[in-house]
Amino acid sequence: MEWQILESQRYLEIMQRLQVGTIVGKVLDFRENQDPGKTPLHDYGLLKDAKKVLERLEKAIFTQEKVVVYGDYDCDGIMATSILVSAFERRHLKVGFHIPNRFVDGYGLSVARVRQMHEKGYTLIITVDNGISAFEACEEAKRLGMDVIITDHHEIGSKLPEAYAILHTGLSPDYPFKGISGGFLACKLGCALIGSQDAYFHCLAAISTISDVMPMVDENRTLVKCALSVMQEKRYLNFELLLGENQRYSTTSIGFTLVPKINSIGRLVDGLNPSKCVTYFRHAIAHDAKEREFKMQFASLATKINQSRQKLTTSQYALATTNMNTDEDVLFCYDKDFHEGLIGLVAGKLTKTYYRPSFVMHLDEEKGILKGSARSIAGINLYDLLKKNKDDLLVYGGHELAGGFSLELAKLNDFETHVKAYIDDIRTPDLFVEKSHAILLEDRDISLENVRGLEALQPFGQGNEEPTFAMRLSHPIKIETLSDKKHLKLTFELSHARLSCLWFNHGEVYNQISQQQHFELFGQISINQFRNFENIQLILQDLR
Template sequence: MIKSKYNWKCQQPDRQKAEELAGQMNISVILASLLINRGMADAEFAEKFMRGGSGELHDPFLLSGMQEAVPRILHAIAAGERILIYGDYDADGVSSTSLMIRLMRHLGADFDYYIPHRSKEGYGLHNHALDLAREKGTSLIITVDTGISAVSQIAYANELGMDVIVTDHHEPPSELPQAYALINPKLSHCPYPFKGLAGVGVAYKLASALIGEVPEEWLQLVALGTIADLMPLMDENRVLVSRGLKSMDKEALIGAAALLRIAGGSDKGVNSTTIGFSMAPRINASGRLSHASRAVSLLTTEDLDEADEIASELDLLNRERQQMVEDIVQQAVSRLEAASSEGKQIPSVIVIAGEGWNVGVVGIVASKILERYYRPTIILAVNPETGECKGSARSIPGFDMYEALTGCADLMHHYGGHTAAAGMSLHKDNLAAFEERLNEYAAQVLEPEHFVPVLSADLECSLNEITIPLIQELELLSPFGMENSCPRLLIRGAELVETRTMGREGNHLKLTLRQNGAVVEAVAFGKGVLGTFITEGARVDLVVEASINEWNGSVKPQLMIQDLSVSHLQVFDFRSCPSPFKIMDDFATKLRQLPSGQTARTAVVCRQSSAERYRPDLVDSLLWVYDEEAGLHESGMRPGLAVDDLSQITSLFILELPEYSAQLDSVLTSIPNLERIILVHGQQDRYERVEIPSRDSFKTVYAWIRHYSDKELTEEQMLNQLVRQTGFTKRMMRLTLEVFEELEFIIRDNGRLRLNPSPSKQPLETSARYLQLGALAEMEQVMLRGKAVQVAEWMRSRTAAVS
């Protein structure tokens, strides 16, 4: 058994409506079902959605503030005024700044740009930067992806005689800055019909208002910033990103092409995944570990050599960033686990601060901690000299991070962001109160169900339905991203054919699955540890995204696993291994590496007669012995462990087989939450084997007993003669004689064995010993000589029978 990480929810399409829509649009029923599930049951609307990049864009002058901003900018350019573009250091801010630089160049403006240093200055406008701009003769500032919360800073700019035009997309605060113009679709009084633009999207609308037809290649920057900032790929964003990706696929900007090359990709076949996982992390690495100006230079250069040089720099920074993130994550996890081991619960809102942590990566760390514990998380870097804390927050559905921070505004120097992500700064002396207040807020808004992550699947299908034509058809829904995710398909009961790990450290998992005649490979990144715990022949349930794998001329479907589970008991076969205790130690170590939420309590079971011999080798393990009447009997238990703790055991090592099959049934009954059984018992000596009894074999034994009954033989001599004549083992013969004795066919008298002269006529099936012998023979035949798959099926059938 392997538990899923998420609680799966799968939509149930209306089959009749799907078939009708499929007929109207000449598409598959699966694609039609997806469209209906996503609110596109109307054929005309669905067709328009799938055309993507051919959709119409909204009038930029519908944005409030645009009517004031455009003439002011055109006047500044005509009058030769000095203009400053003030951006942000993330990928959206870099993209916005780069687009505005291209716009200013296009208009022939006298301009400069400024992006604050993430760790030295932090987010937003800063008075010292405004002072510097004024000294250089700046009279107009245009912000991109920032500024909506800069009330005091913009007031200061006004005092210095500079006008400020704010273009932003972040949540507006209750008090707005007194800027020359505020352009933000989220302003309550703004009539713009789409509120989901990225910062670069707002910058693009300003460019559209200023010059009309914007060069198509600039949309590559819009696609980059929109995808990187996790904006919804719906409405206007879908159009902008679709066109941007097509432009990049046709002829990427020089800097974008260099970035794609260094990331090991191609500038052909670029999609939202390429941007999200290859380009955006490297752009962000510039602002996280160095200065975002290097990324701006990359996206605005026309020099091939310069582009290659900067792309290499960003790639190295990204690798450094990855290691830094891993180190901080380990430190944060260690703190949380240490607190948990002391009996403290993981708080509803996790707040962790560390001295020396790089402020540029705390947002990524927060995302990884949230993913592990599924709690709203804030990670802060503490300046040891000043005590200043700068942090990033990530949240879960149901917890509005921006609203929660607003309730702590008096404890912070600055904050801003969205419902799901935010940034803030405060002094370390306020950390305790900050954490307490956030958790008080959480207690008011979060219920237990909020702490269970949910993974939504679009529909359920089988492996044979996931074909190359279907995957190509599903691409009509792209580009994929926020609010238009890549279709997730739920597959139940696929048979595992083969398991392999991938990557230098075996961090990734590749499964070969079979169902309804189709054999498909499936890949799970970061789930390599699960490979040890999925057995051949297991029935696997998966939520996947489908893609096409092209390699050496071969084209075939490939599944990208989002989550998986095995809902049945699994059996792992290490029978007759030379070092069973080493196998047990290694397996138990791997169990402890299972992801959070996967239980891994282990126990070992053996016969009572062997317990004393095994106990020294099992100091750190729970040792139990078979007990036919009581189920299991504890042996050498650690202090404080109660019999009730059997319910916590999920993994059982069978070190020895029981003497009777009923004892094995008792084990299965006594451990209700058993997920896996690990067989480490040895092979039985062939002289001890028992056979499934038959009527003829019993008749033969009875006949030989009659033959020897007039001989003066002891019971042991009689036993030896019977073994020689029948071919039974001594153990089998003894068990057979116990059946005869129970049925009163024989009498044991003073060490001798004789036939009962007047036996009652009883069928063999009435003997409990006879039934016990049959069950024992079946158990040993399977458990000792059956193949691993047969053992697993038999054990699962036994579990079902006794549950």
């Protein structure tokens, strides 16, 4: 890790202008948007086709038409589906819904599912979190006399499907912010359909925003900040059961505790039908004892499935590192034993560990087909890489840092060669050097009041990252290990507070630093509460 330490020169002026503390002033000195205030939620009516969609849905409600909502198997798609199903229910129209099976249906609306829905008598399909590339499915629906309304947020290609209407921020020149999730887009439509803003819909949309790692800026930040406050106050049963007791609602607890349990159901479909997720989330509360019992059983099973997913991911990662040369500039591995639903997680872990682009593939031996997931690093645009090598691939998709693809096993060597050639063409001397920035803090900056001021910048996420700080401190009053020498802890007595520095899973460096007196520390600062006692802690990322 290579650190660039940033020293603020303008924090005093920012403090006076915005009436903030020194830590917030120093953070804002390095951010384009220096006003931590709220952006209002943008109006549904600014979306292209907004009026056309609502009029079509009002007609469907009036005539009690057979409508089906077609979602996706990830958390964003499940939240989006739950919102629209609930909105129609409030308008007294019971609609069908389908969450595709990752291994049977694949991603997105398919011709086979369109035909099946037609046979069941559906005349209107609404896609959520998918559809912008469903060309053949939309053509088939049109041939069968069915209307398709697409609501999606994924990248738009060179042409559009022949749908009745499309809601997409990228097609809406009047819509001021483009980076919203499928769930947030469905929330806007759902609120327009019921004629009012809805706190529970906002909570589901916020979860989808966190799960899809959408930019935590503009209206996304407003949505998530308000929704977390609502969740903390309302304590909805659906979220309480999945988070566990006494959890504080935050982007961290949602992103690392609740979201993985929902995503694991789509990854390991053996244990629970993903469509049950919609049944679980569409009602904010349990209306009777039977529904409450269902919710409790669902949450318990989701927790068990996620535990299985965690164990399986660990073993799959071990398999991946056994089968690859981790010294290469690009990491490739494939195996018939890789689980199709986990290859993305394994690729992500490889890239995080080795700071290299990684391609992990499941081999279907019978068909001779590899289905892969890839993750990348800053400076290597994965979508552009896949697009430029599309002749090697059967299908591909994704964005700058993550993507999916499939190819014939016979084409793998060519694909590897072309990927390496692409990277050679864009190579720079520091391409594979992981770089991070840290804002320098002084001893006198550290106080409960100053650290608490960082709450004004929350929620953190992409585009509004939690700041990393650097501190140069000397003479710790204590250096120790915790949890049977697994973790390292340093304690410093500062001018206005005591600072605890925790370095998880680095207890092994204790002997190296136990006699060291001067330290350069890098990490994220927060207030830890335990038994009504508050103390300031720095969660370390590095130490020198």
